Amino acid sequence: MLTAKPKPKRGFFIGVTCPGCGGTLELAENFFVLTCRYCGSALRITKPDIPPAYLIQSKVSGAEVRFHLDRYLKENSFPLSGSGLEIRPVYYPYWKVSAMVLKLRNRIEERELIPDETYDSYNTDMNNSKIRQRKTEIALTPFMTTFAAGQPRDDIPYSIGMRTEYIKMIPFAQENIEENFECLPVIKSWDDMQSNLTRNVDTVGKITQADFGKNKTELFNPNGSLVYFPYYMADISIGGKLHRIIIDGITGRVAIDNILTEIPEESPIVPKTPFEFGKLGVELHRCTNCGFDLPTKQSYIYICHNCRQLTLLEKHTLLQKSILSANMTDSGKSEQYFPFWALKLPQGSGRKLQILFGGIYQSDYLVIPAFRVANFEALHRLTKRISAGFAKMKFSEIDEFGANFMSVTLGPNEALALAQVVIYREKLSKNTNATYQKNELSPMELSLFFAPFHPDNYFYVDSVLNAVTFEKTLVD
Secondary structure, X not given: OOOOOOOOOOOEEEEEEOOOOOOEEEEXXXXXXXXXXXXXXXXXXXXXXXXXXXXXXXXXXXXXXXXXHHHXXXXXXXXXXXXXXXXXXXXXXXXXXXXXXXXXXXXXXEEEEOOHHHOOOOOOXXXXXXXXXXXXXXXXXXXXXXXXXXXXXXXXXOOOOOXXXXXXOEEOOHHHOOOOOEEOOEXXXXXXXXXXXXXXXXXXXXXXXXXXXXXXXXEEEEEEEEEEEEEEEEEEEEOOEEEEEEEEOOOOOEEEEEEEOOOOOOOOOOOOOOOOOEOOEEXXXXXXXXXXXXXXXXXXXXXXXXXXXXXXXXXXXXXXEEEEEEOOOOOOOOOEEEEEEEEEOOHHHHHHHHHHOOOOOOOOEEEEEOOOOOOHHHXXXXXXXXXXXXXXXXXXXXXXXXXXXXXXXXXXXXXXXXHHXXXXXXXXXXXXXXXXXXXXXXXXXXXXXXXXXXXXXXXXXXXXXXXXXXXXXXXX
């Protein structure tokens, strides 16, 4: 009997304790609210304004490293390691970056037309005509990568790929560093990494030549964190040649085998200014007004069940305190209320958007989903649809979230950044030479509202206008 292979558990350990009972905490990386499994306290993870740093502890002991090294030597018909071998354990820093990438590709699509009356299965070249059609494809896609943050080295891998998505991590702290391990210094700052990454992404985008015009590859809204990864370094003489063998501290596999002319002197570059990274914190997830525990579902906005006090985990000067819900007549269907951010625009900007989106709505609001959508192209379509319908909806203020209200998992600051990219995405569809203007969007206010949707086959359909739809797979 075949069984489904379990997905790797994503996340990391939090190297701090519950303020209620002192228990050790564990959570997935994108979670920021949880319940302590020991005392049941509702807890909130506070994230720093500057990139945090994490540590991946090794899973291979010193004795196991020797075993993996000898197995590699044996597989390559080399003599086994001698008694005088010294193995140096190190942590090497990497930048983990998550962002959005916008890709514009201009290509010519060629098709052959074969008239029905002259079709001959033995000679399809007769009377054929070719059509060359210009095609521009624009797509927003998620982007995640890791880059070396330490001194560039030939004996250390430049990237650890996607492994930070599923390997357990703990916050970087002196007490979490394993015995005998040495932490190599961070040389590349976050600002330097962002500049280099933007250039690298642009260069990669130019590898595929455009059939007409220019291709574009642009990076948006990068978020970074430092990850220290464990390696074991062994210098060994094989057949009169000096080898430096790097062993992965998680799998025990040989990552790199370099032949050296001599053992290089270790003279690490010291950064001009010491790198400072942010630290995670833990606090009780309670209403500041009455002290009751807030719901432990992941959200940026909560309403206390006891006193109806509104709690905002991410604040913004434009954010309105009242929360609205679209009014609807009883439909007899099982509605779910999905959250959206409404950005009120100045009159001039609103008019420009109406023209840009083809006059699909007569409103001075741009509406962005307040729940995470991994498919950015789907988010772009939903933004246009809900913005078009927003002006036709009637709203009333609410002071509680029902069980059928979905969580606000996209914060106001990220929503504003996404709005900028959505507008740029739409401008490119009209003019491929358009350029991104970071401060083009200047909303006057930002408000949160919920709109009811009901399932209909493979889609959710709004229950107010029966006009706005999105795929169920975006949230299911």
